[in-house]
Amino acid sequence: MMRRFIRHSLYILIVSLLVPMSVGFANPPIHNSDLTCNVCHNCDNPTKESPCTRMCPTRENMHITSEHLLSEAPDTIMLNYIEKESASVRFDHKSHASMSQMNMSCKTCHHYSPKDRIPPCHECHARESDPINLKKPSLKGAFHRQCLGCHREWSHDTKCVVCHISCDDNLSLDNTDVSDIVGISHPVIHVPTSKIYHTPYEPGPIVTFYHDEHVDLFGFQCVDCHVEENCGYCHDLTHPKNLVKTEEEKHEMCVQCHQINNCGHCHDTKRKPAFSHASTGWPLNQYHDKLDCRACHPTRKKIGRLDRHCNSCHGGWNQQNFRHAITGLILDENHIEWECTDCHPDNQYNKQDCSGCHDDDITPENHIPGKHVVQH
Amino acid sequence: MSNHEVPTPINAKFFSKGAIILSFLTLIGALGYIYRLIYGLDTTTNLSNQYPWGIWIAIDVATGVALAAGGFTTAALADIFHRNKYHSLTRPALLTAMLGYTFVVVGLLADLGKYYNVWHPMLPSMWQGNSVLFEVGICVMIYLTILYVEFFPIVIERFMGHVNLPGLLSKYNSLIESFLKISNRTLYRVLSLFIIAGVVLSCLHQSSLGTLMVIAPYKMHPLWYTPILPLLFLLSALSVGFPMVIFESILSSWSFKIKPEIKTLASIAKYTPILLFCYLSIKVADLAIRNAFGYIGETSIESFCFILEMVIGVIIPMVILFQRDKRHSIKYLFLSALCIIFGILLNRINVFLVAYTPPYSTGYYFPSFVEIAVTAGLISGLILVYRFMVIHLPVISIQRVKYNAVTDTPKSESTVKA
Amino acid sequence: MDKDRRKFLKLSTVATASLIPSVTSASTEHCEDDFDNAFGVLVDTTVCVGCRNCELACNQQNELPEQPEEHFSDKSVFNSMRKPSVEAYTVVNRSIDSQPSELGSFSKIQCMHCNHPACVSACIVGALTKCTHGVVSWDAWKCIGCRYCMIACPFQIPAYEFKEPLKPRVMKCTFCYDRIHDNKKPACVESCPVEALTFGKRRDLIKLAHSRIETSPDKYYDHVYGEKEIGGTSWMYLASKEFINYDLPKLGEEQIPQMTEIIQHGIFKSFLPPLALYGFLGLVMHSIRQNKKKETENDEQS
Incomplete structure (x- = not known):
């Protein structure tokens, strides 16, 4: 009797446990339902060893701008992943990429670029938007957001045919002539070497701006000065932009680096010569001349005067690791053992002082401590 | 004295000068009505998606119902509270209410997009307990039926004993006669139940008409939007009840050249200023609580209409009617009744039209010609039917035959009989 | 044996009763x-x-x-x-x-x-x-x-x-x-x-x-x-x-709709307020009628 009772109670227990469970299964728990495996993992069976986690596609940690060059970029890309639903788009990648230099550069579109590779859009953006992960737009949405945002800025239009070639045209990538893409191949952007501005400033009406210096020499990126100059900045078909700037706006960009009270720095009565380091009072020698400005002036903007002592940069040099021959003088065996400061006291490396060992009548001019070499 | 006042059909010509003008207006209204039924609301009205309700709702329905309040207020006073001296007023008031509600329904049908579906609220499958309009609709339907039942004794009184149908129909004479007899007996017993039900139903839907606009808090002007709108509507309907009876009584006495029952009217008028005072104080308190007084000062159509409504509709008649001597003057009595009726009309128009501002409007609503014609036609039609009824049915109680008669001879009643 | 069965029944009712809320809450999800x-x-x-x-x-x-x-x-x-x-x-x-x-x-x-x-x-x-x-x-x-x-x-x-x-x-x-x-x-x-x-x-x-x-x-x-x-x-x-x-x-x-529904459901709370008004008016009507009758009787008597 006792056993029977226990058995019955067990039944009840099991039933009472199972029923709510089945109810629970019928209505899966609502919390966290927006989290599925493939939100974070891109393979079906992630393990502890190889979790294959996706990188979070944020705009930080961008490798594309530092690892890839514009010249490596493909000229034209055929966007035909969703061919069945819409006509393909032949995307003139090169001109868009070059234009993007004016704005946010490659990361305008390649907002996710892990190290060593550039994933194609459809790797993350599925054809259908994920009903669970609502944050991520589908491929169609992602493309359109990239394109229409700028395209409507200059045309004020959102017509499909601007980008979508009609289905009948059996165009492929082999057809390399890009100019026929409904006439939107962008002309080459002329980058000026220098520009001369005539200003109303009487003591120095002429301002010479060396564009190449700022880009090549000072290492400025386009976007550093051309802030938010996307397509619509110049191309607004319905309402041309007023590009005339006020005095203040004109100075605004320059004074970020140059001091505003030093008018003569930019203004002159004639065309200013291009920048030469000699004008700063320190002509660069053949080695320094080859260096990028930033090698010595690490802060790109506000390039200031540096300590001229060699060891302010070359602090790690000593008699062992410094190849004296590059100065044009191979030290003889008597001198090669000496420490640098024995001959160059007070860190003055352009001066030699022999008095530490020799009498006054011995100077570097009449007693060469080695042998001059001819440099090539 | 009440013994001498027996309601009788009035001996008068139907087509007086005024009746001819009214017939003309009714005809135009009827044509407009037919025009609306054929061509729809767009061609005939100025209603739009921005202003979905117009004067057909504000005047024909809302004001119509309010002005028909004389029926239940007089019934309550005379039949429930047994103030017998007012019995002479119940029949005209009842007739007004019955015709008023009938024309409310006729007017409503013009406004309804699918007028042929008007019976839908009666189907239990479509009952919608949350809807204020549903309650109003059901109450009006039942109340209208009750009004007909209440009025039926008057028809019985007129025809019982001398049903005389012409031609072929004459063979039904005896049948109808017995029907009238039976209904007379049953009605006599149960009439008081109907009267009370009528009062209850009236209180319900008179107030609910106010609740209608409570659902649009973001569209209503703060001068009128208040959760106690139903209370204000009920109070104003109660207030207009007696003035409406006075107004009609005086008008018909002028029209039929009968001496107005000034004593009864003056006596019934004494309740009105008290009701108006209650209404005014609640209104003021409401404005104060909602902090809406400032809106009166703004110079807009709304503030102007509000001031007009309060001054003409409430304050002036209240001041007049509080004075005993003015209550006994036909002129002042008529003037104040007119003011109150105008005030009610303006109030209903204000609540339903002036206060209603859609969030995105590109214009204002003003009724079209057809809308005005139909409304005017309905009112004239109502007056004509009223005239017809009082000529043919014992509705109005008469003391003296001729306006000019000096001697008050109670036997004159017999001479009136048509 | 009988006793046990009764116990089992009792227990099962308790068990089912405890289940009811969870089941109903899932099924009456309107x-x-x-x-x-x-x-x-x-x-x-x-x-x-x-x-x-x-x-x-x-x-x-x-x-x-x-x-x-x-x-x-x-x-x-x-x-x-x-x-x-x-x-x-x-x-x-x-x-x-x-x-x-x-x-x-x-x-x-x-x-x-x-x-x-x-x-x-x-x-x-x-x-x-x-x-x-x-x-x-x-x-x-x-x-x-x-x-x-x-x-x-x-x-x-x-x-x-x-x-x-x-x-x-x-x-x-x-x-x-x-x-x-x-x-x-x-x-x-x-x-x-x-x-x-x-x-x-x-x-x-x-x-x-x-x-x-x-x-x-x-x-x-x-x-x-x-x-x-x-x-x-x-x-x-x-x-x-x-x-x-x-x-x-x-x-x-x-x-x-909150306000209108509160007003509506207040007025029509199981039809009590209208019925109460009906009853009240009926009572008033009746009592006044009785009073009047008495008065007239008194008048007649006097």
């Missing part, structure tokens, strides 16, 4: 309270480019009056604020404050499919219903054409076929009920090229909206329109500036 599980759409006005594809898709889906092809690419319509009409269940408007020279931002306007719709509460015959999937739908057969729904709607959405003399319809967004039922997105959502419209469970959309605001606080005005407005709506909006610029009126959190 649509009206289940707003979070209802469907909704999040409109991100910062993404919208004003292409009007949604208008085109809506027009075709609902078989609205045919329009020439250019009609939907005409941008001059943005010069004025539009409202949904009998010819368009949805319209795209440019924000009020944007200058004609600017690109402007856009918002799509249609029925919001409120959680507590004023129109549904107002409808005299229950032709408007809020049910499965959160859709507010209209029943052509029941409607009598009183247009009280239009008075009640705080968004000024329902449009009326005033031109139709015989069978005028109340026209408004259907939320593409048939499509949703077939596990498809509404036509407008599907047609949006930039996916400014996100279709999903209302609960998920609210989370999504807040996470978007959180990730780009500079881009968004910190408010999800429709999350709490008038008790919540199925369609919700994100914007970069105040919503009043987008044709979306400033509304409180109180449900619109």
Whole structure:
């Protein structure tokens, strides 16, 4: 009797446990339902060893701008992943990429670029938007957001045919002539070497701006000065932009680096010569001349005067690791053992002082401590 | 004295000068009505998606119902509270209410997009307990039926004993006669139940008409939007009840050249200023609580209409009617009744039209010609039917035959009989 | 043995009784309270480019009056604020404050499919219903054409076929009920090229909206329109500036029909107040009548 009772109670227990469970299964728990495996993992069976986690596609940690060059970029890309639903788009990648230099550069579109590779859009953006992960737009949405945002800025239009070639045209990538893409191949952007501005400033009406210096020499990126100059900045078909700037706006960009009270720095009565380091009072020698400005002036903007002592940069040099021959003088065996400061006291490396060992009548001019070499 | 006042059909010509003008207006209204039924609301009205309700709702329905309040207020006073001296007023008031509600329904049908579906609220499958309009609709339907039942004794009184149908129909004479007899007996017993039900139903839907606009808090002007709108509507309907009876009584006495029952009217008028005072104080308190007084000062159509409504509709008649001597003057009595009726009309128009501002409007609503014609036609039609009824049915109680008669001879009643 | 059986029965009743709440709560999950599980759409006005594809898709889906092809690419319509009409269940408007020279931002306007719709509460015959999937739908057969729904709607959405003399319809967004039922997105959502419209469970959309605001606080005005407005709506909006610029009126959190329903249900609380009034009046009538009778009897006697 006792056993029977226990058995019955067990039944009840099991039933009472199972029923709510089945109810629970019928209505899966609502919390966290927006989290599925493939939100974070891109393979079906992630393990502890190889979790294959996706990188979070944020705009930080961008490798594309530092690892890839514009010249490596493909000229034209055929966007035909969703061919069945819409006509393909032949995307003139090169001109868009070059234009993007004016704005946010490659990361305008390649907002996710892990190290060593550039994933194609459809790797993350599925054809259908994920009903669970609502944050991520589908491929169609992602493309359109990239394109229409700028395209409507200059045309004020959102017509499909601007980008979508009609289905009948059996165009492929082999057809390399890009100019026929409904006439939107962008002309080459002329980058000026220098520009001369005539200003109303009487003591120095002429301002010479060396564009190449700022880009090549000072290492400025386009976007550093051309802030938010996307397509619509110049191309607004319905309402041309007023590009005339006020005095203040004109100075605004320059004074970020140059001091505003030093008018003569930019203004002159004639065309200013291009920048030469000699004008700063320190002509660069053949080695320094080859260096990028930033090698010595690490802060790109506000390039200031540096300590001229060699060891302010070359602090790690000593008699062992410094190849004296590059100065044009191979030290003889008597001198090669000496420490640098024995001959160059007070860190003055352009001066030699022999008095530490020799009498006054011995100077570097009449007693060469080695042998001059001819440099090539 | 009440013994001498027996309601009788009035001996008068139907087509007086005024009746001819009214017939003309009714005809135009009827044509407009037919025009609306054929061509729809767009061609005939100025209603739009921005202003979905117009004067057909504000005047024909809302004001119509309010002005028909004389029926239940007089019934309550005379039949429930047994103030017998007012019995002479119940029949005209009842007739007004019955015709008023009938024309409310006729007017409503013009406004309804699918007028042929008007019976839908009666189907239990479509009952919608949350809807204020549903309650109003059901109450009006039942109340209208009750009004007909209440009025039926008057028809019985007129025809019982001398049903005389012409031609072929004459063979039904005896049948109808017995029907009238039976209904007379049953009605006599149960009439008081109907009267009370009528009062209850009236209180319900008179107030609910106010609740209608409570659902649009973001569209209503703060001068009128208040959760106690139903209370204000009920109070104003109660207030207009007696003035409406006075107004009609005086008008018909002028029209039929009968001496107005000034004593009864003056006596019934004494309740009105008290009701108006209650209404005014609640209104003021409401404005104060909602902090809406400032809106009166703004110079807009709304503030102007509000001031007009309060001054003409409430304050002036209240001041007049509080004075005993003015209550006994036909002129002042008529003037104040007119003011109150105008005030009610303006109030209903204000609540339903002036206060209603859609969030995105590109214009204002003003009724079209057809809308005005139909409304005017309905009112004239109502007056004509009223005239017809009082000529043919014992509705109005008469003391003296001729306006000019000096001697008050109670036997004159017999001479009136048509 | 008998005793045991009784015990078992007793126990099983206790067990079942304890189960009842969990079972019933799962089975009586009726649509009206289940707003979070209802469907909704999040409109991100910062993404919208004003292409009007949604208008085109809506027009075709609902078989609205045919329009020439250019009609939907005409941008001059943005010069004025539009409202949904009998010819368009949805319209795209440019924000009020944007200058004609600017690109402007856009918002799509249609029925919001409120959680507590004023129109549904107002409808005299229950032709408007809020049910499965959160859709507010209209029943052509029941409607009598009183247009009280239009008075009640705080968004000024329902449009009326005033031109139709015989069978005028109340026209408004259907939320593409048939499509949703077939596990498809509404036509407008599907047609949006930039996916400014996100279709999903209302609960998920609210989370999504807040996470978007959180990730780009500079881009968004910190408010999800429709999350709490008038008790919540199925369609919700994100914007970069105040919503009043987008044709979306400033509304409180109180449900619109609340007040009228409180009044109505107060007056009709199990019909007690009307019955009480009836009884009271009857009593008054009776007692006064009795008094009068007595008086007249007294008079006669004296």
